[in-house]
Each structure stands twice: as structure tokens, then as C-alpha cells.
Amino acid sequence: MRYLYQDLEQELTASIASGKIQTGEKLPSIRSQCSQRGLSKATVIHAYQRLEAAGLVEVREKAGYFVTAKKNQHPVPTQPKIVTVPRLVDMSDIMRDIMAQSAAFDISPEIGKRSDAAVSVIELNRCLSRALRSQSGIEHQYYDEPAGLFRLRSQIMSRYQRLGCSLQESDIIVTAGCQHALSLALQSCCKAGDIVAVESPGFYGVLQLLESMGLQVLEIPVTANEGLSVDALEQALAQWDVKACVVTPSFSTPAGGVIPDDERLKLLRLADEFDFTIVEDDIYGDLSFGSRIPPLKSLDNANRVILCGSYSKSLSRELRLGWIISNSGQQELMRLKMVNMLALSQFSQRGLADFLEGGNYDKHVRKQKELLQQQRDQLIDLLYTHWGHLGEIRVSQPQGGLTLWVELESEYDVSGSYLEARQQGIIITPGNLFTAQSQYRNCLRLSYAHTWNERRQHALIKLGEILAKQRNV
Numbered sequence: 001m002r003y004l005y006q007d008l009e010q011e012l013t014a015s016i017a018s019g020k021i022q023t024g025e026k027l028p029s030i031r032s033q034c035s036q037r038g039l040s041k042a043t044v045i046h047a048y049q050r051l052e053a054a055g056l057v058e059v060r061e062k063a064g065y066f067v068t069a070k071k072n073q074h075p076v077p078t079q080p081k082i083v084t085v086p087r088l089v090d091m092s093d094i095m096r097d098i099m100a101q102s103a104a105f106d107i108s109p110e111i112g113k114r115s116d117a118a119v120s121v122i123e124l125n126r127c128l129s130r131a132l133r134s135q136s137g138i139e140h141q142y143y144d145e146p147a148g149l150f151r152l153r154s155q156i157m158s159r160y161q162r163l164g165c166s167l168q169e170s171d172i173i174v175t176a177g178c179q180h181a182l183s184l185a186l187q188s189c190c191k192a193g194d195i196v197a198v199e200s201p202g203f204y205g206v207l208q209l210l211e212s213m214g215l216q217v218l219e220i221p222v223t224a225n226e227g228l229s230v231d232a233l234e235q236a237l238a239q240w241d242v243k244a245c246v247v248t249p250s251f252s253t254p255a256g257g258v259i260p261d262d263e264r265l266k267l268l269r270l271a272d273e274f275d276f277t278i279v280e281d282d283i284y285g286d287l288s289f290g291s292r293i294p295p296l297k298s299l300d301n302a303n304r305v306i307l308c309g310s311y312s313k314s315l316s317r318e319l320r321l322g323w324i325i326s327n328s329g330q331q332e333l334m335r336l337k338m339v340n341m342l343a344l345s346q347f348s349q350r351g352l353a354d355f356l357e358g359g360n361y362d363k364h365v366r367k368q369k370e371l372l373q374q375q376r377d378q379l380i381d382l383l384y385t386h387w388g389h390l391g392e393i394r395v396s397q398p399q400g401g402l403t404l405w406v407e408l409e410s411e412y413d414v415s416g417s418y419l420e421a422r423q424q425g426i427i428i429t430p431g432n433l434f435t436a437q438s439q440y441r442n443c444l445r446l447s448y449a450h451t452w453n454e455r456r457q458h459a460l461i462k463l464g465e466i467l468a469k470q471r472n473v
Contacts, residue, residue, distance in 0.1 A: 128351030148174025227257035256398020
């Protein structure tokens with residue numbers, strides 16, 4: 001089944017690719033498209049937003065949508081060939097070492113030597129400081145309400161409602177970050193020995209959770225552009241009794257793919273047909289370089305989706321506040337939260353609520369997305385400029401999020417260079433950390449979360465030299 005917005009998107013994509021619509025040329029206005037084609041405003045906007053997310057057009061304030069400059073098209077990583085069989089997880093010592101360095105997103109960390117904080121982070125700190133100072137003496141003797149601060153939950157609710165989610169404050173529980181939310185979600189629908197479908201390559205934090213809970217992982221391949229293969233999941237469901245599927249529909253880590261709308265609907269239909277819970281990780285949702293993509297939860301009419309998120313990736317790593325959203329099972333989720341963590345910081349929640357209510361977060365995200373897109377482009381350029389001696393490299397080109405997935409030729413074993421890189425102050429995240437199988441040894445994740453200053457550029461070039469030694473053996 002095709003939708004009207006897809007027809008318009010496909011037609012405009014073809015016109016841009018053929019040169020019929022030139023770089024810098026303005027697309028027809030939304031009003032004219034509605035009038036000439038008999039389309040609704042929402043249909044045209046959706047098509048334009050998808051073109052923006054694909055990097056084909058850009059929005060100029062009060063001017064409209066314009067075709068962006070064409071960039072060199074580089075090959076993207078290949079779709080993985082994995083064995084879709086449930087297995088237990090055993091995370092490596094490398095992962096623990098990376099986390100011990102607090103450097104999962106920085107190739108060349110210098111702990112203690114921080115650059116000047118962004119204005120928005122300074123304002124967040126002010127909000128947190130004011131919230132702490134405003135607490136009366138007696139408040140320090142009490143825990144916060146179990147579900148979390150009502151004002152904060154109201155802010156989270158209103159933001160998701162604007163994205164099409166049907167929910168109330170009572171559907172939201174504040175957590176100690178997204179990882180905590182994912183843990184509660186899995187505990188609520190799984191028991192030891194159950195099978196959980198995950199993306200492959202996928203978030204190593206999820207693999208760590210499955211390992212700690214004694215759950216079996218069923219890896220489903222993802223593509224760099226379209227995320228989880230719903231067709232591959234359907235084939236696996238016919239063979240295995242899956243209790244849950246953990247998925248990041250928008251900008252899955254590490255590759256950064258986005259599941260298309262029709263595949264999202266199919267995923268929800270499969271959850272109904274095979275009776276499993278979808279645990280949605282929406283942590284990168286706000287970091288779309290185009291318009292904000294609504295979460296899978298916005299399409300959920302059967303209460304199949306438990307939505308998890310936080311502001312740690314879009315605002316501050318130190319802000320350990322997240323949320324879990326479900327239209328059912330709140331009592332069990334609350335019980336699990338109180339067993340794991342009785343209460344959260346009241347002043348942190350108040351400070352964040354003040355920051356959100358004041359419009360500071362929205363201003364921050366607008367600037368942050370622009371910066372991240374520039375840093376992504378710079379990283380891709382650096383790779384193709386300085387890593388050419390490694391042979392063919394394939395790099396994902398995400399339209400949001402924080403990371404790239406880099407695939408080298410099959411002869412490389414990135415983890416084999418970890419220790420030498422580590423000795424020179426270079427932290428890398430080898431590809432085999434993103435699977436429970438013996439896969440992705442010739443891959444690695446690189447992040448564009450930080451500016452590519454001289455130190456990081458030098459580290460990237462040096463890493464290429466270290467990897468090249470494997471080719472010369």
C-alpha cells in the first residue's frame with residue numbers, strides 16, 4: 001500500500017536527481033501543491049519533511065523549501081548477514097574499559113580539560129541551581145513522588161502529544177535515564193530465558209541489559225538507511241516465540257537508520273499478530289536534522305509500545321533523567337521502579353522542568369542540530385580524505401543522531417587495534433561490541449558529538465595509521 005505523500009516525495013526526489021529541479025531552486029509552495037494536486041496540507045508537509053530528513057532540501061525561515069547542494073555519494077555499509085538464532089549475551093572487557101573512560105562518544109577525550117559550555121547548558125545549570133536554592137529545609141527530608149515530578153511529566157506529555165501520541169501524565173514515569181527506562185520495560189514483559197529481538201548492529205547497552213537479566217537475544221539485521229528489517233523480523237517470528245522487540249525507529253545506533261512509515265505500521269501489526277511488546281528507544285528523536293519524526297508510539301492504537309527516552313543525548317550526559325511511557329501496566333512499572341530506585345532528585349527534576357517551560361530546550365535543540373550536521377559532514381570528509389589508504393570504506397550518512405557506522409574491508413579486525421590506540425589516548429568503539437555474535441570485526445562506530453578540533457583530527461588520522469598496520473602484515 002502506497003500513500004499520497006510517498007508519491008509526491010518520489011516524484012520530487014526524481015526531479016531533483018535528474019536536475020529538473022536545480023540546486024538552490026525553491027520547491028512549489030505547500031499551498032500551490034495542495035491546490036494543483038488536490039492534496040491535503042498535512043500530506044504535502046509530510047512529503048517535504050521527508051525530503052528534508054533525506055538531506056535533499058532545506059527550510060529557510062519565512063521563505064520555503066529549497067534544494068540543497070549535491071554532495072559526493074559514498075557507499076553505505078552493507079546489510080549484515082547474521083544468524084537469526086536466540087543466544088545468551090557475554091559482553092567484552094573492551095566495552096567495560098570504554099565506559100570506565102567516560103568516553104563512549106569521544107575519540108580523543110581529555111578529562112578535566114573542557115571547552116567552554118554552550119549558552120544553553122549554562123542556562124540549564126542556572127535552572128538547576130535555582131531549583132536547589134528554592135528547596136525549603138524540610139523538603140530535604142522527603143522523597144519525591146514515585147512517578148516523578150508532575151510538572152516535568154506534564155512537559156514530557158505535551159511534547160509527545162504534539163507529535164501525535166495519545167497519553168496523559170499518569171502514563172509517564174520519570175526514570176534515572178533511558179537505560180533505566182529500558183530496564184524497567186524489559187523487566188515488565190520478560191523473564192529469564194525469554195527471547196528478545198534486537199537490532200543488529202545494535203545498542204550495546206541493550207545487550208548489557210539482556211545479559212544481566214538472563215534473556216536470549218535474537219538479532220535482526222538493520223540497514224544504514226532504513227533501520228530494522230521488519231521483513232527479517234517477520235521471518236524470525238514465524239520460527240521463535242519472541243516476548244519483546246527493542247527498537248530505535250529514528251536514528252538507531254550505531255548506523256543511524258530511520259524505519260519508513262509503512263514499515264512502522266507493519267511492525268505494529270506483527271506485534272498484534274504474534275503478541276509481543278515493542279520497547280521503543282526514542283533517545284535520538286529530537287536530534288533529527290530535518291523535522292522531528294513522530295515516535296512509533298504515535299501510531300500505537302493497541303497499547304503494544306512502551307516508549308523510553310531521556311535528554312542525556314540531546315542536552316547533557318550528566319542529566320540522569322529519563323522517562324518510560326505506557327498506556328497500561330503502570331502499577332507494575334511503578335513497583336519495579338521502587339524496587340530498583342526508591343526516588344529521584346527533586347531539584348534536578350524541578351530545574352529541568354523550569355528549563356523546558358522557559359523554551360530554553362527548544363532553542364538549544366535548534367542550534368545543536370545545525371552543529372551536529374556540520375560535524376557529521378566534517379567527519380565524513382575527514383574519513384575519505386585521510387583513510388583512503390585503508391582501501392574501500394563504507395560510511396553511513398544518518399540524517400540525525402550522533403554516530404556513523406564505518407565498514408572497512410573484510411581483512412581488518414578493529415578490536416585488534418584497540419590496545420595500541422588506547423595507549424596513544426585514542427578511544428574507539430569496535431563493531432563487534434554491537435552484536436552477541438562473531439560479527440562486524442571490520443567495522444567501528446565513530447561519533448560526531450564533539451567538535452573536530454585539531455586534537456581530534458590528529459587522533460582520527462593516527463587511528464587510520466594504526467589500522468593500516470593490519471593491512472601490511
